Ligand SMILES: O=P(O)(O)O[C@H]1O[C@H](CO)[C@@H](O)[C@H]1O
């Protein structure tokens with residue numbers, strides 16, 4: 001008996017009741033729906049790069065993905081809506097914030113009790129004394145950018161100047177983040193990571209959710225590498241992984257969860273790009289210890305396609321994931337559950353380049369078929385804990 005909790009980063013299904021309070025390019029997120037809008041684009045022939053035709057997600061849909069989307073936002077995505085063979089529902093977030101840490105902590109049982117600090121969308125975006133300290137820690141005369149922006153655009157704009165001056169590129173987004181981009185060779189990867197680690201406590205104190213190191217290579221055009229590292233604030237109280245670990249069960253984290261959860265309650269880390277993570281997940285389905293929790297995050301939906309507003313790429317990623325899941329589900333053992341969910345939206349058809357406030361799907365294999373209806377993010381943690389027979393400390397209620 002094991003529990004697999006798999007987050008498809010940013011695969012929202014619309015319908016968030018407070019979407020009007022969240023923005024992209026100054027416009028409210030009302031109506032944003034990552035899955036629905038990708039499915040519509042595919043059905044209308046607007047997502048033909050590297051794939052073609054209607055969105056094909058037979059495995060996720062058979063667990064109830066289409067029905068969950070209809071429940072959350074009121075519209076069944078074209079091509080989806082099969083009779084579910086799993087438990088399915090739609091979860092609503094209560095935390096104030098549409099970023100990864102908020103989503104993951106609440107899925108792990110603990111809604112964020114504070115208001116995050118966001119940097120204003122103006123230039124300079126950051127306080128002068130903070131930037132003086134960043135430059136001092138970096139050993140440079142100054143810093144570049146100091147504004148809101150998309151990471152790849154920041155490299156186009158400031159990459160050459162960064163190589164010339166050696167100054168780190170500092171930028172933010174609609175999320176509570178402080179991001180530092182620097183060249184792996186000209187600036188140095190270890191130096192960038194040390195800088196981010198040193199800056200993290202300063203911005204955490206301001207209730208900024210995380211510092212993100214954004215290393216890149218090339219002499220223009222520039223390319224980001226897989227050495228991204230997030231330095232997140234610690235969760236405010238023990239979360240699912242802590243409860244499971246304290247009960248003596250092994251906890252495996254697959255993907256960037258070590259960063260997002262500040263390693264809270266994690267025994268074993270399995271990292272890599274999403275293709276590697278799918279291999280890790282398959283291996284853990286075959287080998288993970290009885291009683292263990294396997295918590296996985298697949299980030300590329302978000303980082304490679306959602307923020308880049310790449311609809312074809314996002315559709316390809318979904319179809320790739322669906323196929324991978326199809327190889328994994330039959331290998332679950334008697335008594336296992338596998339829960340598929342998401343942490344926020346990132347509608348690639350939406351204005352701007354930021355996350356979108358949305359409900360998320362909750363699909364469960366291994367506990368029969370049926371609707372679990374509209375639930376809260378924290379109910380996921382309560383249910384996983386109940387399945388593993390571990391005591392939970394959360395406002396969430398088990399749906400199992
Ligand atoms: O545009 P890039 O650098 O990918 O940054 C994005 O990644 C961050 C984390 O998801 C978001 O806050 C957004 O700023």
Ligand SMILES: [Mn+2]
Nearest residue numbers: 009010100343
């Ligand atoms: Mn995320």
Ligand SMILES: [Mn+2]
Nearest residue numbers: 302303307355
């Ligand atoms: Mn993101």
